[in-house]
């Protein structure tokens with residue numbers, strides 16, 4: 560039985576290739592309208608997890624429900640409600656961009672409902688992903704970044720309730736990346752689409768995610784908002800100063816208090832004071848490091 564509002568429900572998910580376990584008891588949920596980022600280093604198990612949720616890979620053990628259905632037994636009508644943006648490009652080189660989207664979109668028309676009109680109009684979609692200028696170009700003439708936008712458009716053409724994006728910004732230049740972020744934020748703001756995306760990019764996760772799931776070595780190392788993750792591992796700030804011509808540095812979780820004490824003790828003898836706050840990056844590296852050494856268990 561699914562809880563109301565829970566779109567993705569994963570409990571004790573395990574995956575084994577041969578004799579190697581790559582996912583160990585992975586448990587998490589995504590709620591309707593949420594943007595969930597799966598963040599983790601290479602080989603963490605992000606793609607394996609989402610391919611299981613997409614119904615492209617069979618899990619070894621555990622319970623998985625996506626839109627109330629086990630993806631291992633998915634039907635065509637379930638598939639029509641799910642959008643997938645894969646890491647690798649599938650070639651449709653001879654097609655023109657708008658034609659390809661209109662063609663792929665036509666498969667979704669039978670799944671149109673009163674609430675959700677399917678497919679997304681090809682012209683509007685091309686504009687939403689910033690490809691209007693290239694709408695009449697053949698796909699093989701697109702640059703890598705433009706193809707990536709087309710990949711995203713292909714994932715969205717059926718107006719999915721849930722979208723899986725596997726490293727959607729890999730290979731995008733900073734402008735295209737920012738436009739992609741705006742696209743995700745617009746989709747999220749409309750509140751109708753649940754988005755699950757994988758990334759290596761901490762800043763992307765921080766910018767887009769309602770919740771971040773850090774996966775490392777096939778285990779969940781952390782699950783929460785960016786602020787919660789930062790709190791979970793109390794990051795240490797770094798305080799640096801010079802006194803009597805000598806450089807000093809100290810890592811502390813209470814940099815304000817420490818600096819106050821420092822001035823109380825040495826007053827004007829303190830020079831070149833710098834306080835470097837711990838960043839989400841420090842938190843992430845610390846989480847991944849702890850998970851590797853088993854400390855986070």
Ligand SMILES: Nc1ncnc2c1ncn2[C@@H]1O[C@H](COP(=O)(O)OP(=O)(O)OP(=O)(O)O)[C@@H](O)[C@H]1O
Nearest residue numbers: 576577581599600601602603604605606607608759
């Ligand atoms: N078909 C397969 N057969 C055997 N091992 C596999 C297979 N696919 C993935 N793996 C292994 O499973 C682990 C997790 O891989 P996965 O691709 O899910 O990681 P990822 O977090 O998506 O990594 P990346 O960020 O590099 O894309 C890796 O150790 C990988 O080598």
